[in-house]
Amino acid sequence: MRQALSNWFNGKGWVKLMIGIPFVWLTLFFLLPFFIVVAMSFATNTTTQPPFSFGGEHPLLNFIGYQRLFGDGLYLRAFLTSISNASGATLFCLLLGYPMALALTRVSKGWRNILLMLVILPFWTSFLLRVYAWMGLMGKSSWFNKMITSWWNALVPVDWAVNFMPMMYSNFAVVLVMTYTYLPFMILPLYANLERLDPSLDEAAMDLGTKPFGVFRDITLPQSIPGIIAGGLLVFIPAAGEMVIPTLVGDAANPMIGRVINDEFAQARDWPMAATVAVALLVLMVGPMMIYSHYQAVAEGEDKP
Amino acid sequence: MGEDAPSFLQITNVSKRFNTFEALRGVNLSIQKGEIFSLLGGSGCGKTTLLRILAGFEAPTTGGVVLDGQDLAGIAPWDRPIHMMFQSYALFPHMTVEQNVGYGLKHENKSEAERKDRVRAMLELVQLTPFVGRKPHQISGGQRQRVALARALAREPKLLLLDEPLGALDKKLREQTQFELMNIQARTGITFIVVTHDQEEAMTLSDRIAVMDKGEIKQVGTPTEIYEFPKSKFIASFIGSITTFPARVLSPGQDETTVEAEAFGGNITARSIEGLRKGQELTLALRPEKIVIAKTKPKTANVFAGEVKDLAYFGKDSLYRIQLASGQLLAVHAVNSQRAGEAERAANWGEKVWIGFEPPSAILLTE
Numbered sequence: 001m002r003q004a005l006s007n008w009f010n011g012k013g014w015v016k017l018m019i020g021i022p023f024v025w026l027t028l029f030f031l032l033p034f035f036i037v038v039a040m041s042f043a044t045n046t047t048t049q050p051p052f053s054f055g056g057e058h059p060l061l062n063f064i065g066y067q068r069l070f071g072d073g074l075y076l077r078a079f080l081t082s083i084s085n086a087s088g089a090t091l092f093c094l095l096l097g098y099p100m101a102l103a104l105t106r107v108s109k110g111w112r113n114i115l116l117m118l119v120i121l122p123f124w125t126s127f128l129l130r131v132y133a134w135m136g137l138m139g140k141s142s143w144f145n146k147m148i149t150s151w152w153n154a155l156v157p158v159d160w161a162v163n164f165m166p167m168m169y170s171n172f173a174v175v176l177v178m179t180y181t182y183l184p185f186m187i188l189p190l191y192a193n194l195e196r197l198d199p200s201l202d203e204a205a206m207d208l209g210t211k212p213f214g215v216f217r218d219i220t221l222p223q224s225i226p227g228i229i230a231g232g233l234l235v236f237i238p239a240a241g242e243m244v245i246p247t248l249v250g251d252a253a254n255p256m257i258g259r260v261i262n263d264e265f266a267q268a269r270d271w272p273m274a275a276t277v278a279v280a281l282l283v284l285m286v287g288p289m290m291i292y293s294h295y296q297a298v299a300e301g302e303d304k305p
Numbered sequence: 306m307g308e309d310a311p312s313f314l315q316i317t318n319v320s321k322r323f324n325t326f327e328a329l330r331g332v333n334l335s336i337q338k339g340e341i342f343s344l345l346g347g348s349g350c351g352k353t354t355l356l357r358i359l360a361g362f363e364a365p366t367t368g369g370v371v372l373d374g375q376d377l378a379g380i381a382p383w384d385r386p387i388h389m390m391f392q393s394y395a396l397f398p399h400m401t402v403e404q405n406v407g408y409g410l411k412h413e414n415k416s417e418a419e420r421k422d423r424v425r426a427m428l429e430l431v432q433l434t435p436f437v438g439r440k441p442h443q444i445s446g447g448q449r450q451r452v453a454l455a456r457a458l459a460r461e462p463k464l465l466l467l468d469e470p471l472g473a474l475d476k477k478l479r480e481q482t483q484f485e486l487m488n489i490q491a492r493t494g495i496t497f498i499v500v501t502h503d504q505e506e507a508m509t510l511s512d513r514i515a516v517m518d519k520g521e522i523k524q525v526g527t528p529t530e531i532y533e534f535p536k537s538k539f540i541a542s543f544i545g546s547i548t549t550f551p552a553r554v555l556s557p558g559q560d561e562t563t564v565e566a567e568a569f570g571g572n573i574t575a576r577s578i579e580g581l582r583k584g585q586e587l588t589l590a591l592r593p594e595k596i597v598i599a600k601t602k603p604k605t606a607n608v609f610a611g612e613v614k615d616l617a618y619f620g621k622d623s624l625y626r627i628q629l630a631s632g633q634l635l636a637v638h639a640v641n642s643q644r645a646g647e648a649e650r651a652a653n654w655g656e657k658v659w660i661g662f663e664p665p666s667a668i669l670l671t672e
């Protein structure tokens with residue numbers, strides 16, 4: 001019995017189990033629901049429970065949802081808003097995160113661990129709580145809003161003076177909170193990339209007559225492109241589908257696609273339409289994901305001597 | 306040397322301290338134009354720190370460096386006419402061989418065509434023309450070393466610093482590359498400063514060597530001077546192998562001095578060194594290859610009897626460990642110049658033999 005068990009552990013059975021567990025998991029909780037969503041996007045909305053049915057001669061060839069997707073400006077506008085907000089958040093995460101990641105590689109080991117801890121620390125508190133904190137900060141009567149308002153009033157002509165900054169319920173608020181929320185997802189892959197770079201390359205470039213900014217431009221930046229792409233997509237992909245932040249701080253008249261899916265599903269009870277929009281979002285994200293895995297493969301290939 | 310005419314590179318009283326660690330202590334060196342000069346020493350001896358001070362990556366705590374009449378104090382690495390070949394080559398992985406070699410030329414006031422010509426000339430010099438379009442990870446270690454050399458030479462530095470230039474190469478490639486380096490140095494006339502921990506590399510490559518230990522320069526000289534005329538016990542045992550014995554001066558002379566060494570149970574005539582007085586305690590050192598081993602008593606000035614304790618046969622030569630009358634061991638190296646079987650060779654295990662050496666072979670060391 002023990003011999004048989006030991007043989008099983010050393011043999012192919014163990015390997016099969018190790019591969020099998022995630023395989024079954026993904027099939028049950030990703031692939032199957034995904035096909036249900038795809039199927040539902042071709043269904044018809046009904047008032048029954050559940051609120052959809054596969055009617056007609058060709059139950060899976062009902063394109064009403066997709067016709068509405070392209071016909072109704074609401075959805076296209078929501079996609080554009082999502083892409084522009086997600087792009088904005090990605091850009092600001094990069095601008096804030098790159099110097100931070102670079103600084104992490106240049107400080108002493110003790111400081112590095114403390115600072116890395118600080119990057120991850122926000123995850124220890126509830127994400128919702130942090131969004132509510134931002135809502136408090138951006139509100140009309142907060143000290144933060146008053147401070148920004150006084151700066152604005154001091155800098156612009158009197159005619160442009162305002163009583164408060166209209167920060168809440170706008171794309172500005174969405175981009176700000178998304179930038180704050182997703183910043184660690186930019187810093188960590190960038191840090192992992194920059195940390196692997198050989199510092200003697202910087203010295204070699206300096207030795208050959210290049211000043212520090214040129215060293216960054218010629219040596220550090222080109223080598224960090226895989227990190228920029230990894231961090232960028234780790235921010236962009238979830239930001240584009242973000243639901244909670246636009247619902248809490250966003251402009252209700254100009255929603256992002258995640259909020260539209262939620263509204264279709266929960267408020268309008270139009271499950272087929274919600275499924276259609278979800279499928280469209282997924283198709284939209286396939287492109288960036290393929291870029292991501294391509295660069296990942298390139299980066300890994302280049303490491304080999 | 307360097308007393309009347311100022312030398313090309315003058316390192317004066319350079320010290321470097323990192324917190325409490327003294328990496329360099331009062332280093333003085335004069336290096337001539339067109340020399341291959343080696344800094345030789347074990348790890349932590351300060352040789353790399355000195356190289357980094359020359360490149361401008363570290364500033365000396367005290368002292369200064371003057372290159373060709375220009376004081377280098379406060380001059381940034383990118384403004385120095387000094388280039389370095391890094392230990393791991395530090396080739397830019399995202400650039401081709403051609404872009405690597407041409408990188409330093411971007412900062413020169415030259416036309417595109419001139420730059421291209423220069424890169425081509427450099428690649429020809431190191432025989433890498435067929436590999437222009439390759440990336441560093443697509444070429445071999447030896448080729449990478451040559452790209453690094455071409456890149457450092459492209460801007461025609463006044464001084465080229467080489468940090469363990471052959472360290473990453475395998476033994477066969479090292480010998481070949483060593484001659485290539487000397488050949489390229491001769492053709493370009495650029496002054497080379499080589500940092501190495503490998504004494505063979507330093508001996509074959511250099512015009513002069515500075516042996517370093519614990520942040521200090523212990524001796525500067527040609528490879529022959531360092532090997533044949535070491536100033537101290539440290540130098541003698543650092544370079545090549547040597548056996549040392551305590552000894553006492555019996556009669557100091559102009560050319561030859563007689564010393565008494567207990568290990569030999571007798572007196573030894575050695576070449577004199579300056580400033581010896583009668584009764585002085587010193588070290589007697591003997592290089593294994595300067596001693597003859599024979600079954601019949603040799604006619605050398607110093608002859609002693611011994612017994613073969615150990616024998617290592619390498620083919621072209623053999624290493625013997627001879628036990629002297631006092632019981633101490635002496636290493637003797639002999640070339641197997643005669644074709645002989647095991648029974649016929651100069652000496653075998655446990656055999657009584659004679660060893661002999663002439664006065665110049667006996668090195669007297671007071672340090």
